[in-house]
Amino acid sequence: MSIKLENVSKVFWAPHKELKILENINLEVKDKDMLIIFGRSGAGKSTLLNIMGGMDSPTSGKAIVDGVDLSGLKADELAKLRKEKIGYIFQSFNLLGNLKAIDNITLPVILDEDKDKKINEVMKLAQEIGIKDRLGHLPGELSLGEQQRVAIARAMINSPRIILADEPTAHLDNENSSKIIEIFKKLNREQGITIVLVTDHEWVASNFEHRFHLGE
Amino acid sequence: MSLVSFSIKNIITRRRRSLASLAGISISIALFISVILILKSAQGAFRKPLAEAGADMIVQLQGEPCVWSIVKLPTDLNPIPLKLVDKIKSLDEVVAVDGSLITWAFPIPSQSQIQKMQDTVKIEKMQVQSSARKGMPAQKEGADLAAEPCDTGVPGSFCDTGENAATAGQSNFSPIVVVGVNPEPGELGPIKKSDLKNIQGRYFTKEDNYAVILDKDFARTRNLKLEDNISIGKRLDNKVIGIIDPGYDAKIAGAQVFVPLKVAIEMTGRGEIVDIIFIKLKGGVDTTVVKQKIKKALSNEDVTITTSKDYLSSVAGFSFLAQGLMLAIFFIVILISFLFIAKTAFGSVLERSGEVGILKAVGWRNKDIIKLIVMENSILGLLGGLIGCLLGYLTSFIYRINLPSALPYYLNPYPPCSQHLVKNTLQVQAVLPVSIFLLTILLAVLIQSLSGMLAAVRILKLVPADAARRL
Numbered sequence: 103m104s105i106k107l108e109n110v111s112k113v114f115w116a117p118h119k120e121l122k123i124l125e126n127i128n129l130e131v132k133d134k135d136m137l138i139i140f141g142r143s144g145a146g147k148s149t150l151l152n153i154m155g156g157m158d159s160p161t162s163g164k165a166i167v168d169g170v171d172l173s174g175l176k177a178d179e180l181a182k183l184r185k186e187k188i189g190y191i192f193q194s195f196n197l198l199g200n201l202k203a204i205d206n207i208t209l210p211v212i213l214d215e216d217k218d219k220k221i222n223e224v225m226k227l228a229q230e231i232g233i234k235d236r237l238g239h240l241p242g243e244l245s246l247g248e249q250q251r252v253a254i255a256r257a258m259i260n261s262p263r264i265i266l267a268d269e270p271t272a273h274l275d276n277e278n279s280s281k282i283i284e285i286f287k288k289l290n291r292e293q294g295i296t297i298v299l300v301t302d303h304e305w306v307a308s309n310f311e312h313r314f315h316l317g318e
Numbered sequence: 319m320s321l322v323s324f325s326i327k328n329i330i331t332r333r334r335r336s337l338a339s340l341a342g343i344s345i346s347i348a349l350f351i352s353v354i355l356i357l358k359s360a361q362g363a364f365r366k367p368l369a370e371a372g373a374d375m376i377v378q379l380q381g382e383p384c385v386w387s388i389v390k391l392p393t394d395l396n397p398i399p400l401k402l403v404d405k406i407k408s409l410d411e412v413v414a415v416d417g418s419l420i421t422w423a424f425p426i427p428s429q430s431q432i433q434k435m436q437d438t439v440k441i442e443k444m445q446v447q448s449s450a451r452k453g454m455p456a457q458k459e460g461a462d463l464a465a466e467p468c469d470t471g472v473p474g475s476f477c478d479t480g481e482n483a484a485t486a487g488q489s490n491f492s493p494i495v496v497v498g499v500n501p502e503p504g505e506l507g508p509i510k511k512s513d514l515k516n517i518q519g520r521y522f523t524k525e526d527n528y529a530v531i532l533d534k535d536f537a538r539t540r541n542l543k544l545e546d547n548i549s550i551g552k553r554l555d556n557k558v559i560g561i562i563d564p565g566y567d568a569k570i571a572g573a574q575v576f577v578p579l580k581v582a583i584e585m586t587g588r589g590e591i592v593d594i595i596f597i598k599l600k601g602g603v604d605t606t607v608v609k610q611k612i613k614k615a616l617s618n619e620d621v622t623i624t625t626s627k628d629y630l631s632s633v634a635g636f637s638f639l640a641q642g643l644m645l646a647i648f649f650i651v652i653l654i655s656f657l658f659i660a661k662t663a664f665g666s667v668l669e670r671s672g673e674v675g676i677l678k679a680v681g682w683r684n685k686d687i688i689k690l691i692v693m694e695n696s697i698l699g700l701l702g703g704l705i706g707c708l709l710g711y712l713t714s715f716i717y718r719i720n721l722p723s724a725l726p727y728y729l730n731p732y733p734p735c736s737q738h739l740v741k742n743t744l745q746v747q748a749v750l751p752v753s754i755f756l757l758t759i760l761l762a763v764l765i766q767s768l769s770g771m772l773a774a775v776r777i778l779k780l781v782p783a784d785a786a787r788r789l
Contacts, residue, residue: 152783157679159781177778178683184782185681196676196786200331210680212324256680 103168103187103263103296105131105154110163112149123149127163129314134294136287140307141316147300148193148268150316154298155188155266156180167264185210189257189295191267195249197241197256203248204237207255224259231255231285247278254285264296265289271306283309321686325693335666339766340702342662346655347706347762348713353651354754355714357644362749367729368624371570372506375597375605376624377406377612378728389423389496389551389585392731397591398616400583405615406595411603416506417592418571419582420731422493423551492733494536496550497573498582498592501526506596508571509562519544519560522578528553529578531560536574550575551585570594570729594729622728659702659762660769663695667773674777675785684778691774692767699766703759711750 112124123146131137131154139147152158153165156172165172168187172180184190197206207224211217228234231251233244241249250270257265267286271279283306289295299310307313329336368374381396391397403417501522503511509531514521522529530550532542537558542548546558556577564572571594583590599608605625613619670691677687777785 149783155679157781157783157786178685181678181681181683184679190679192679192786196672196679198673198676200328205327209677210682213321213682213686260681 104133104135105129105264105296105298106164106166107150107154107160108164108166110150110153110160110165112146112153112158113161124153124160127316131296131298134290134296135312136290136297136310137299138307138310138313139298139300139316140304140313141302143302145302145317147302147316151266151268151298151300155190155264156183157190185260187263189260189262189265191250191253191257191265191270193269193272195241195246195253195273197249197252199241201240202237203233203239203241203244203252206241206252207237207259209256210259220259220261223261224255227258228255245278246273247275247281250274250278250282251285254282258289262295264298267297267299269300269302271301271303279303279306321689321693325690325697328690328694329697335669336698339662339666339698340705343659343699343702343762343766344705344709346658347703347758348709349651350655351707351710351750351754351758352713353648354758355710355750357648358751358754359714359749367570371508371596372504372510372598373570373596374599374625375608375612376570376729377595377597377616378593378622378624379616379618380620380622380728387587388426389421389582389587390493391586391588391593392420392422392495392733393728395420395593395728395731397588397593398595400590400592402616403592403595406597406612409608409611409615411600411608411611412597413600414504414506414598416500416504416596417579418500418507418594418596419498419579419586419592420571420573420594421496421498421582421586422731422733423496423575423585424493425549426552494550494575495573495732496575496577496582496585497571498579499576501578501580506598508569508573509576513562513564516563516565517560518562519558521560526559526578527581528556529559530556531562531576532558533572533574533576534561534563537561548575550577553585570596572730624729656761656765659699659765663698663766663769664773667691667695667770668777671777671780671785672788674774675780675782675788678778678782679786687778688771688774691770695767695770696763699763700759702766703762706762707750707755707758 107127107129110124110127110129111122114121114123127150129150139150141147149158153160153172154167156165156167156175159165159173167183170183172183175183197203198209201209207228208217208221211220214220225234228237231254233248233251233255236244236248236252241252244252250273254267254270257267265286270282270286274282286297286299287309290297299306301307368376377398379396379398380394383394398417400417403415406412407415497508499507499509499522501524503509503514503521505511509521517531518534519531521531530548532540532548537543540548542558542561544558544561547555548558550556556575562576577585579592597608597612599605609623609625612623613621674687677690678684682690
């Protein structure tokens, strides 16, 4: 599943001034590709990722996912797209602190009729990434690496064709970062999932072949 | 996990926030219920005497205090000819009428007591002999209502606890309150059919002449039992055939001794009279019209008519102004209570914008998020409403007080010096009608869920990325 950005600009309005975060960005991520968006802090990487995932809209330009222009979709259609085709991983994991790991993982499918099947599938992934024994714990009881893996499992529960990960290694040590990077590579390699990662760490970016340097 | 179970899980796992919400709702509802219960209880308590007498209207005639005799009408109550009871009964708006005769029966005084009373009360002519009072009082010209001029007696002046009382063999030279009642009890009056279950012994029959039924407390105070004889007025051998337990609350025409009406009439010696008339009206009739008709029937504009409708204001001293103020306070309390619930719910949901952002990010549709928030708030509203109702109900017991002297003296005319425990208080009872209970719960659920929904709609206007950043 491909992602294409055409002349995407994003402007935020702060009091008495206009902040141009993105300006005429053109970018294409091909189906089953794995892309690193690399840039300094404040360059607009997260904003770009949000626009790709329909979490935010560009001030001008187009975001096209799987051939569909996101600007033409209504809120519920965007929600359906995010649910069925995109797995989103936040920089701070954004797990709900009151829910156990298992409940955080199943959050996207709670209202689905076929949730049992999806939960069984994601349990295999949980086993693979080493958090199966930690599912009964609250996020606060997990290490940062474990929390990130719970967030990955949550993003994967609907078997998305695209994963958008916003600085997934930002809060992790090198050992955990390497493990997380390896998980993404494996998902891309074995399941053909299109993956877009955002990072400001050069060594993380160096692990990937395709890089888009924002703010150059 | 269904939406309901997820909602319950959210409520349980967010213990602090849920408890804060529940506390807000419960306190508001408790306040609301307390005010309702106080108002309803007060209304119920004040209306109780008329309701217990089975009457919508009480008719009495007040005038100059009557002259003293062994058995006399209390204080300034004046006689109403018995035939007027039938006249009132013939009115279209009236369902049933019953007349009773409230009297005070004194012990026969000694000569020294008579002398003292003559000195102190300035009675022109002490008439110990009831024969002097036999026959109907003189008719007033142009009036159907008979009344003897009563300008020589002073009510409440016969309480003598001194030497003369001791001479008379009484601890207190005070009268016994004797009420003449219908020997065939109906649904009206001081003793109704339904009260007969509270009688030890039996009620009157038509054949009973000098039979009496005693108030339970009076019987205990005087150490009287069934089959004993009691002296009333000049007659010494009135046989006790029943002892009635009148309950806790004050009663209209409550008595220490009940006798058949004809006996009370004979003892009073003033002809075929009553001094209190109980009236049951047809439903929905205009009491003002009926009052006018009764005044016309009695040919007396000064007749005292107490209705259940104006009881609060005219009898219980609860003015319309006070009622208005109570209602104003009631509505302010409702407003504050429900605004507080709305504000709590609104604020509580607004705090969850980060969580809503996550739900949107992982693919929840807006309507699913609204369903979740409405469900959670409905559950909180239901629980808070139930707890609030319970708290309000319990709190209202603090107000479960006795309202002293709620009955005016002419409805329950005990002499001021009576040693007998006068049941002249009304108990405010906390009764929460099921309809109010259900309505309150419904309102709590509606306001809580609507406020939550409005807050959710506001959050949902945020783009998911902005909302998620607030977690």
